[in-house]
Amino acid sequence: MNLRTFLLGTCSAVALAGLAQAETLTIATVNNGDMIRMQKLTDDFTSKNPDIQLEWVTLEENVLRQRVTTDIATKGGQYDIMTIGTYEVPIWAKQGWLLPLDDLGPEYDVDDLLPAIRSGLTIDGKLYAAPFYGESSMVMYRKDLFEKAGLTMPDAPTWDFIADAARKITDKGNEIYGICLRGKAGWGENMAFLTATANAFGARWFDENWKPQFDQPEWKNALDFYVKLMNDAGPPGASSNGFNENLSLFQTGKCGMWIDATVAASFVTNPKESTVADKVGFALAPDTGLGKRGNWLWAWNLAIPAGSQKAESAQKFIAWATGKDYLKLVAEKEGWANVPPGTRTSLYENPEYQKAAPFAKMTLDSINAADPKNPAVKPVPYVGVQFVAIPEFQGLGTAVGQVFSAALAGQMSVDQALASAQQLSTREMTKAGYIK
Structure with missing residues (x-):
């Protein structure tokens, strides 16, 4: 074997080993505009995490709900990250179907999440899903x-x-x-x-x-x-x-x-x-x-089903997709008016966002006015x-x-x-x- 053949073989082996070590996260998400935009920007994540590959399953809202509910209830294990709503999070967490998000990293700043949104995703003091965007x-x-x-x-x-x-x-x-x-x-x-x-x-x-x-x-x-x-x-x-x-x-x-x-x-x-x-x-x-x-009050959130064997990588992705730096990335690529709204206090305190988004105050006022514990005129x-x-x-x-x-x-x-x-x-x- 000559030296060139040996080196080529060695390089191929190293490349294959790298691919073998890369984890693939399967992410189920809804076909809303903000989620489609996130998929287009994920090169930012994979370039920083070359050992993690992403596979997307993008579905219409009603179909997404049906698929992820069936999968998590039957412990199907098809998905490592699920896009789920404020409705599912407390119910599924109490069933033991979701993993707590306790390793989002020191930069994440959980306390910056809007209280109205965060409270719906927190059970017994633990965050079980991270909001990608919040809304009223x-x-x-x-x-x-x-x-x-x-x-x-x-x-x-x-x-x-x-x-x-x-x-x-x-x-x-x-x-x-x-x-x-x-x-x-x-x-x-x-x-x-x-x-x-x-x-x-x-x-x-x-x-x-x-x-x-x-x-x-x-x-x-x-x-x-x-x-x-x-x-x-x-x-x-x-x-x-x-x-x-x-x-x-x-x-x-x-x-x-x-x-x-x-x-x-x-x-x-x-x-x-x-x-x-x-x-x-x-x-x-x-x-x-x-x-x-x-x-109303709602958030589309990223969560990890309890059956996933890739929790560490999944939390890295969730921290990227719902963190402050992601908002800056969208602002850089698409302008401040197009960043995912309704999740972080710091966004609504940002003068650049206030200037670019004429709807910012109305959005925040609407989110804060919703009262999930007393939704109706009569007691419920x-x-x-x-x-x-x-x-x-x-x-x-x-x-x-x-x-x-x-x-x-x-x-x-x-x-x-x-x-x-x-x-x-x-x-x-x-x-x-x-x-x-």
């Missing part, structure tokens, strides 16, 4: 359409004002719809919006004895209002529209108003993505004068603004979401949908032992 909900609206109609959006509008304005600015002949609201069935899709909205109408999922409340007038008022408003001023096919579909409609100039996640603010004001970027205003989620606004036995923090809610919320979506599509009446929701909920809560 608010009104996004077209200032030019309001001006043309002679309307002025209040900072804190009522639902009656929103409905009146939506009907006035609708111009179906030019494909401009006064309002876009979620209609796609799912506990985290239409039911996130409708549950938060129902709170403002005085409705609640359950009374103090866990008896379902869909047979009460408050739910009738809320669902009637929503269906009539969407029929009058919403886009066609609204029962198929979730967050991403409505985002696209708003960005292309087809929605006069959109009430949804505060995280959308950077997408609707980004001139690279939105045709109406310079025309968008913001307001708090509406109320009906009963003392509760329809603003559960925690959660746009969800009920019990394991059964995932299936039940989706089942109710399906009948409400059918009511929006005109496949059944509001009364039929509410009767069905009452029946479904009563059966499920009795079966689960909540109703004695």
